[in-house]
Amino acid sequence: MTISEAVPKRIAVAGASGYAGGEILRLLLGHPAVRDGSLVIGSLTAGGNAGSTLGEFHPHLLPLADRVLGPTTVEELAGHDVVFLGLPHGKSAELALALPESVVIIDCGADFRLTDGAAWEKYYKSPHAGSWPYGLPELPGLRDRLVGATRIAVPGCYPTVSSLALAPAVAAGIIEPRVNIVAVSGTSGAGRAPKADLLGSEVMGSVRAYAVAGAHRHTPEIVQNLSAVAGSAVAVSFTPVLAPMPRGILATCTAITTATAEQAVEVYEKAYAAEPFVHVLPAGRLPQTGSVIGSNAVQMSVSVDADAGLLVVIAAIDNLAKGTAGAAVQSMNLALGITETDGLSTVGVAP
Numbered sequence: 001m002t003i004s005e006a007v008p009k010r011i012a013v014a015g016a017s018g019y020a021g022g023e024i025l026r027l028l029l030g031h032p033a034v035r036d037g038s039l040v041i042g043s044l045t046a047g048g049n050a051g052s053t054l055g056e057f058h059p060h061l062l063p064l065a066d067r068v069l070g071p072t073t074v075e076e077l078a079g080h081d082v083v084f085l086g087l088p089h090g091k092s093a094e095l096a097l098a099l100p101e102s103v104v105i106i107d108c109g110a111d112f113r114l115t116d117g118a119a120w121e122k123y124y125k126s127p128h129a130g131s132w133p134y135g136l137p138e139l140p141g142l143r144d145r146l147v148g149a150t151r152i153a154v155p156g157c158y159p160t161v162s163s164l165a166l167a168p169a170v171a172a173g174i175i176e177p178r179v180n181i182v183a184v185s186g187t188s189g190a191g192r193a194p195k196a197d198l199l200g201s202e203v204m205g206s207v208r209a210y211a212v213a214g215a216h217r218h219t220p221e222i223v224q225n226l227s228a229v230a231g232s233a234v235a236v237s238f239t240p241v242l243a244p245m246p247r248g249i250l251a252t253c254t255a256i257t258t259a260t261a262e263q264a265v266e267v268y269e270k271a272y273a274a275e276p277f278v279h280v281l282p283a284g285r286l287p288q289t290g291s292v293i294g295s296n297a298v299q300m301s302v303s304v305d306a307d308a309g310l311l312v313v314i315a316a317i318d319n320l321a322k323g324t325a326g327a328a329v330q331s332m333n334l335a336l337g338i339t340e341t342d343g344l345s346t347v348g349v350a351p
């Protein structure tokens, strides 16, 4: 389905020199509405790198390589129908307030994800800007809020994979409301701004945990999602792990259960039967990041360790696709009334 109006809609991408902005543009270049001209890629902006060309940061985006990056200002973003924000946390609220309510703003940052202001202030150490419809349509009740929305908060990458891995079990009440998540991520999750502990020599050949024992800012986001699904509080222990690979997240999620493996698999297959991007793998197959890279797919395995009494769900996503830019484009499709899957593949790049 294409957009019905004759006048093309203009899209701006703020933070186009970054990883999230670049991946949004990669997906848009293959989007049918961009290819048929009903959506047009307008302003691309950056911070300190404004004035450079996009090709200096994303040489793979050849059709846009000569575009000059503008400054990230309200003036530069005005006159667009859709604005993607791929900016550091705390940069979205001011821009969003200054743009008309009719503009569809899709924020990849965290500013509008949390509904609990106290949780925001605890983890982000700044005033809470508010909350917007949350761009994870596969969670119960959220798709309807995204259709026609003009403000959308794209979930964090770890909350995306973890929430999808545990929501069916929480909703069906087959686990105790206390879950454990250990998620291994590629380094692009940290963005492209230089950081000493992300130098190749620090990352290559080693795997390390960080922000453990409730310290990571995605903990309250996962708690929010799972508690909303449960209708009561769910306790979450989340351990992120950095791995020497550019993309991908593999999350291993466990929780106490008395369900059998067959019962658990049935719950998950039923929950995701109609979801185009979430795939529950057949028994005997386990997900791997290599299977979902470049795609908007979520692959998961569901099993029960009967001796330990634990549900074990392992799930893989591409952090830059379903974990950011894919979710952003999926959200745009819903907001504009385009077919939800347009421009988004379920087929990964391997090896």
Ligand SMILES: NC(=O)C1=CN([C@@H]2O[C@H](COP(=O)(O)OP(=O)(O)OC[C@H]3O[C@@H](n4cnc5c(N)ncnc54)[C@H](OP(=O)(O)O)[C@@H]3O)[C@@H](O)[C@H]2O)C=CC1
Binding pocket: 014, 015, 016, 017, 018, 019, 020, 021, 045, 046, 047, 048, 049, 050, 072, 085, 086, 087, 088, 089, 091, 108, 109, 110, 155, 156, 157, 188, 189, 190, 191, 192, 193, 319, 320, 323, 324
């Ligand atoms: N990477 C990921 O897997 C995920 C990222 N996100 C979120 O998406 C957002 C972007 O992340 P990511 O692309 O990884 O980050 P990057 O560091 O790769 O890119 C950040 C972008 O923001 C621009 N920018 C930086 N500071 C400013 C500023 N003061 N004013 C205006 N523009 C600025 C940068 O421009 P310049 O080049 O000029 O510095 C760059 O274009 C973040 O909020 C992140 O949390 C969400 C989910 C997953």
Ligand SMILES: CC(=O)N[C@@H](CCC(=O)OP(=O)(O)O)C(=O)O
Binding pocket: 108, 109, 110, 155, 156, 157, 158, 185, 186, 187, 188, 189, 190, 191, 240, 242
């Ligand atoms: C590997 C890595 O560093 N990952 C990032 C999370 C990326 C993401 O989704 O984060 P936002 O909430 O910032 O949008 C981190 O742990 O901070």
